Amino acid sequence: MITGASSGIGRVFAHRLAASGHDVLLVARDAARLDAECAALRAAHGVEATALIADLSDDADIARVADRLRSESRLTMLVSNAGFGTRGTIETADPAGQSRMLRLHVQATHELVHAALPGMLTRRNGTIIVVASVASWSPTAGNVNYNATKAYQRMYCEALAHELEETGVQVQALCPGFTYTEFHDRLGNGRKGIPGWAWLPADRVVDESLAQARARGPVVCVPGKRFKLIVFLLKYAPWMLGSLRQRYRRDRLKVTPE
Numbered sequence: 001m002i003t004g005a006s007s008g009i010g011r012v013f014a015h016r017l018a019a020s021g022h023d024v025l026l027v028a029r030d031a032a033r034l035d036a037e038c039a040a041l042r043a044a045h046g047v048e049a050t051a052l053i054a055d056l057s058d059d060a061d062i063a064r065v066a067d068r069l070r071s072e073s074r075l076t077m078l079v080s081n082a083g084f085g086t087r088g089t090i091e092t093a094d095p096a097g098q099s100r101m102l103r104l105h106v107q108a109t110h111e112l113v114h115a116a117l118p119g120m121l122t123r124r125n126g127t128i129i130v131v132a133s134v135a136s137w138s139p140t141a142g143n144v145n146y147n148a149t150k151a152y153q154r155m156y157c158e159a160l161a162h163e164l165e166e167t168g169v170q171v172q173a174l175c176p177g178f179t180y181t182e183f184h185d186r187l188g189n190g191r192k193g194i195p196g197w198a199w200l201p202a203d204r205v206v207d208e209s210l211a212q213a214r215a216r217g218p219v220v221c222v223p224g225k226r227f228k229l230i231v232f233l234l235k236y237a238p239w240m241l242g243s244l245r246q247r248y249r250r251d252r253l254k255v256t257p258e
């Protein structure tokens with residue numbers, strides 16, 4: 001199962017997994033896009049591809065998708081990827097949008113992992129990938145709940161990995177940096193202020209994640225050497241990235257530089 005499979009990183013996961021012969025269950029809200037993706041995957045790879053239309057910021061839909069996970073005896077992988085960003089400060093951002101983010105990034109992540117685990121543990125086989133972000137290490141004005149929920153997702157995986165030792169089930173926190181998808185388009189001019197060198201293609205992000213999972217590598221996956229360096233600096237010398245973060249901050253808050 002891949003959530004957020006109608007575009008971006010989730011869509012690439014769906015294509016890669018179908019190309020390697022896996023049947024896939026794709027989750028997102030946009031029925032037309034998801035149906036088209038499923039049809040394309042069936043035609044290209046001869047796999048079973050099923051669309052599950054759900055808004056994972058809605059309690060009833062989260063429960064419905066979780067039930068589907070519990071009843072799926074062939075589940076080998078859950079990619080909890082659906083997510084979005086917002087603009088504005090805690091004071092100015094639409095409160096409903098902030099609540100939706102908390103439900104999608106936190107509640108849905110936990111409930112879907114919780115639903116996937118029993119079967120995987122019984123079969124002693126399974127991979128859970130949660131798509132967090134480099135932003136989980138980088139507190140930024142205008143990004144408060146995004147930073148906080150991505151940090152939750154990363155820490156959730158890091159702690160869960162200890163519980164899953166020697167069970168045959170592995171977990172990965174995939175932490176991409178800026179990636180070419182619809183994420184920033186949905187924010188409206190969301191690429192402004194981010195230097196060109198900072199972007200990675202979504203297929204590169206997914207290929208590193210799957211390679212690291214296949215090798216049973218570390219829990220945290222940060223695709224791209226430049227982002228591995230950025231995470232190192234964010235952890236041990238955050239002051240070195242000050243001017244870059246200031247530019248990003250000004251853009252997110254739409255503040256004109258003095």
Ligand SMILES: NC(=O)c1ccc[n+]([C@@H]2O[C@H](COP(=O)([O-])OP(=O)(O)OC[C@H]3O[C@@H](n4cnc5c(N)ncnc54)[C@H](OP(=O)(O)O)[C@@H]3O)[C@@H](O)[C@H]2O)c1
Binds near residue numbers: 029057104177
């Ligand atoms: N792009 C980046 O620079 C970047 C960097 C770091 C981390 N990430 C993370 O990567 C993940 C995937 O994002 P992306 O970059 O691939 O963006 P994207 O192209 O906008 O894809 C987001 C996906 O999530 C789905 N989605 C959004 N809200 C949903 C909801 N309430 N219920 C169900 N599905 C929902 C969207 O489909 P529908 O609209 O059809 O529902 C879409 O399939 C996110 O968790 C994001 O935080 C992205």
